[in-house]
Amino acid sequence: MFIGNISYLSFMKSKNTPAEPTKSELEILQVLWKCGPSTVRFVNDQLNEEKREVNYTSTLKLMQIMFEKGLVDRDDSQMKHVYTAAVEEKKMKAMLLDKFVETLYDGSASTLMMQLLGNKKTSKKELEAIREILKKLDQ
Amino acid sequence: MFIGNISYLSFMKSKNTPAEPTKSELEILQVLWKCGPSTVRFVNDQLNEEKREVNYTSTLKLMQIMFEKGLVDRDDSQMKHVYTAAVEEKKMKAMLLDKFVETLYDGSASTLMMQLLGNKKTSKKELEAIREILKKLDQ
DNA sequence: TTGTTCCTACGAAAAATTTCCTAACTTTTA
DNA sequence: TAAAAGTTAGGAAATTTTTCGTAGGAACAA
Incomplete structure (x- = not known):
């Protein structure tokens, strides 16, 4: 059976009411908003330059968590995954x-x-x- | 030796740059700002009425921590300690x-x-x- | 007095957030 | 080819924040 309209599921977490980012997650979102789609390496470099010292795998882990939460999208067709903010900056x-x-x-x-x-x-x-x-x- | 001017110690934590309250601490500050000097019991009741269910000793603990941080003052001359916001609401x-x-x-x-x-x-x-x-x- | 209720102090558990170590694999370099 | 460097996944440690259980007193009522 084909179900064309699934709007009755709208109470589920979606882009309408995105999960609230933690402080660190927000820092990462800011980089993605400012610089567009980026690799973990790039985001990590940005954070280290502009914010504070942070280990590469810490940033990686955080971005993976954000992906699970739906805060970012990711293109993993290449080895270096490319992450994009999944929520509009303005919203x-x-x-x-x-x-x-x-x-x-x-x-x-x-x-x-x-x-x-x-x-x-x-x-x-x-x-x-x-x-x-x-x-x-x-x- | 008497040292009259200790302004060179101003880098220490003081009311000029109060510690940043956590979310829960902010909730408590709001009650103190709104209602003035209060006992733990009163603050806890307020939180339960206006915010969310929270155990008495949780509120107590939090207010004790806030006292250590300098976010609140406290009059413990009576059995029921009376807490006051140590930071101005506006500031x-x-x-x-x-x-x-x-x-x-x-x-x-x-x-x-x-x-x-x-x-x-x-x-x-x-x-x-x-x-x-x-x-x-x-x- | 005696039991009940309320209070604080303290410690620790629980939960949330952040950090990083390690393993396995790919790409690049020598 | 072999070593070096880079990448992800996963788990776990570390840190911060929040919650609560328990003990020991004080106030109060019967």
Whole structure:
């Protein structure tokens, strides 16, 4: 029997609600988002250059786990497997932002804004950029 | 010999750069921020009502650890110890926000804003509030 | 007093996350 | 060809975080 529509299985883990990455997993995702499909070797080199010293097999293991979780896809037709982020950067970051706002600011974006604007590190340039965004929203 | 100025010790952990709380520790801090000085019993009840089922001694242990880390202060002159957040809500949240923006948006507040504004969950009311904030910044 | 309930301290188990060692195989180099 | 270097898989150790059991007192009620 052929079942064409399997949407009733949508409660299962899927790309709609991807597993939440751990800190280390997020670091790896960032590399994949920034640099595109990469080998373990490349990702590991990036981490060592930009983040911290980490053994090759540690990165390998982590990426294998991420594959099992569905956080990355992988092309293993060649010896050097090529990994790709399986979750869109925007979607994932939106998800993390949502959760962040929820836990810290009770879901209130404007409260977060006030924190952000009261923060020394938010420069005048940033402020200008934010005004621009709001302006464009008007149009 | 009396040493009046110990500012050269400022690299040590202090309230300036408080230890980063874990997820569970943050939950407890939120209760203390919201409700003020509290006993373990009270915090535990709050968590069970508002968050998730958790055993009393688990909460106790966690709060003891937080005391060692300097995340909370405690008055143990009475049998029922009374705990207080040792870090200001605003400071801690600002710190967490900073780190969040740093790791996810390369430190760019305006990039975060765009995500936030592109988000369905940011209602019109929120937008209005944000505009108000910016207006007041002008004055 | 005596038993019940509540409290803290402490240690350890359990769970989650991160790290790395080893084996087996492939590719490259000499 | 043979050694060296690179790659994956798998397991297990190490670390961090979370949970809870137990013991020993203190407060309280009968």
